[in-house]
Amino acid sequence: MITRREAALRLDVTLEMARRHGLPSRMSESEFAELDQNPPVWLAQSRANRTGKRPVWVHLQCVICGFSEDARPKKWWPEFTYLSCSHHPADELPAASRGLARSEVDGIGSRFVGIVDLPPAVTPAPSPPE
Numbered sequence: 001m002i003t004r005r006e007a008a009l010r011l012d013v014t015l016e017m018a019r020r021h022g023l024p025s026r027m028s029e030s031e032f033a034e035l036d037q038n039p040p041v042w043l044a045q046s047r048a049n050r051t052g053k054r055p056v057w058v059h060l061q062c063v064i065c066g067f068s069e070d071a072r073p074k075k076w077w078p079e080f081t082y083l084s085c086s087h088h089p090a091d092e093l094p095a096a097s098r099g100l101a102r103s104e105v106d107g108i109g110s111r112f113v114g115i116v117d118l119p120p121a122v123t124p125a126p127s128p129p130e
């Protein structure tokens with residue numbers, strides 16, 4: 001059985017949408033396969049509208065311990081070089097490549113810090129909104 005959240009992740013739709021269109025809280029793999037292969041109108045439309053857009057979900061994984069979660073990306077997230085749980089000391093992270101300046105972005109997902117290594121000339125990653 002897969003949960004509605006899992007189904008939403010795999011279909012790349014929001015949980016709200018899954019709920020609004022009556023996805024059950026649990027479904028079997030075969031029910032899911034049926035939905036995926038013969039999408040109802042709302043799902044087909046959602047897919048057609050989404051071409052080339054930012055994904056609904058991103059997979060976040062800690063480079064140090066491997067903890068991972070799927071989260072809804074925020075518009076202000078830059079491209080991360082690494083992600084780590086916020087409790088790891090910074091010196092456990094792989095070192096930045098030579099000549100790259102490292103910046104950290106707090107508050108990614110439920111527990112991540114985003115690491116962005118960029119050449120110093122490039123504008124640093126934006127800060128999260130207050």
Ligand SMILES: [Zn+2]
Nearest residue numbers: 062065067085
């Ligand atoms: Zn970790």
